[in-house]
Amino acid sequence: MPFVLKNAGETYQRLVDKGFRDQIDRNIEVYVDAMVIKSHNDSALLKDIEETLKTLEKVRMKLKPTKCTFGVQEEKFLGYYVTKEGIQPSPEKFVELLDTTKLRSLKEMQAFNRKITALGRFIARSADKVMSLFQTLKGCINKRNFRCTPKAKRALQDLKKALRKIPTLASPTPGETLSIYLSATEESISAVLMVERQEKQWPVYVISRALQGAELNYPMVEKPVLALVYAARRLRYVPDKEYRTIVTRPEEKDGTWAGNQTWVLYTDGAASKEGSGAGLISTNPEGNKVTYALRFDFDTTNNKAKYKALLSGLRLAHKMGVKTLKVMTDSMLVTNQINGVYDTKNARMRKYATSISDVATSFEGLPIEQIKISENRRADTLSKLAATTYIHLSKKVLVEILSNCIIGEIGVGTITTKEKGWMAPIYAYLQHGLLHDNSNEAHKVKIKAPHFIIKSDQLYKRGYFRPWLKCITIAKGICVINEAHKGDTGAHEGARALTRNVLCMVLYWLTLHKEAEEITRKCVVCQTLSPVQWLPSTPLTSIFSP
16 A cells, blocks of 8 residues: 555554454554564463464465564564563653753744653653643743743753653553552642552553643542543543442442541531521541531521531531541530530420431441630631622532421431332332333333442432433422523523533433423523524525516
8 A cells, every 4th residue: 555645544554453453452552554462471472473463364464574573572662662571761752851951942842842741651740740841832922932931940850850760661461450549739630550569569551631721620629539530531441340449439348438537527507687507617537628618598596507507517427428527616505405414495406406316326426526716717707608698609618508497307318209200110120120010111221220320329320421410300300400591590501501511510310301402492581582593494496487
């Protein structure tokens, strides 16, 4: 095939991909006319060579003997050295970078960035190291405006130190246990896949990328999860079940994420003429804090708000799987009534105390202590902000609105079949293996069931490129889609955009797409302000005079 023709390389690549589809990623790697047979020992090498030659004979492809080499332990392939120990970069690639002392012009900076990007798979946290170099190119359209900042000079020296210690990427063998290390900064995320051999860890795969757009606003506690999701998409050959054991709550695997560790919860509530709310600050054993604010859309007193804050914090901790929790509050009344020092005479307060006692049974340890107001100032500030207004709160503070006051609610309740609605057949099949008497309906449930999972008596739908979607009833779904379409934050979008926004809320119900089309069709504002179609509904027919 003459390679001077257009698309010759792409056509030839498709040919070899189809011809060696049973061997690629198993014992051979092919890129256009470059081919490498990889084997772990001599006996496997002879079998792999024999299998490759049979494939070549099958697809009627010939090799040039002068370009073939067999039985080598080190060979250059696509600019990298493939050795018995692993993969190493070609020395020509980074020797030139080590000789770089200054970056004097825009062209030199662009060339340096291209070269260092090619070596990014060998450098841990490469995006964080080259961030200062990339920032010098922002807004630098004219060559005369180029300035190498002191941060860029320090980044250049740090990169040269990292290049002198470039590791060898090991090749994992089937059955080995791999460990993944995550790292996150304000502007980048990184992950390194490691394997342990002879009491020493070797890198297998290095991932690093800069955050863009809305990703920069993620809280620090969520950025490691983003790094894990990005790594899972890049490591597509790892079985999906391994991802689930990582992404799901670790306490389900070994009980060490929250169950055997003590968390600290700071709570406070506030009530005023403008409204009432609560502030929660949860601290894990490592010292990471999660702020949470609640606004109450019902009338309450200051003491009741403090009770409600404590009750909501306990329910939130129970959903997180915390077993040992230490509660800090500045309310003397709440602390002494729950600990039994004060008598609870008020009937309403007695209901709150009873509800807290019911939730407390799900914890192995739940000490409640009174602290000074000065020590609880952060939770007090959150509660007052939520009680007055929550529009100006930071995006890193989670705000939930409680529409009614329910005291007797338990953290995880039982949903009746009537309330489950369209979810009832899937619930019955996943929990008890029950199917409908009608064979057609039973067949539909069997097809849908593998896409769902039950966690804490809550049904979730699996997503291919998004987190698990929480399943809700159709009645609740109509309320959600109405609020998303024409609520305070609604933009009267079309059916497809509206469906995408609801899925971004991690919610799902059976008639989501149908309800989105129905609400946009019946919305008066959308129909009134929609663009008018001036084209005729049918093609015009020319009429000629006789």
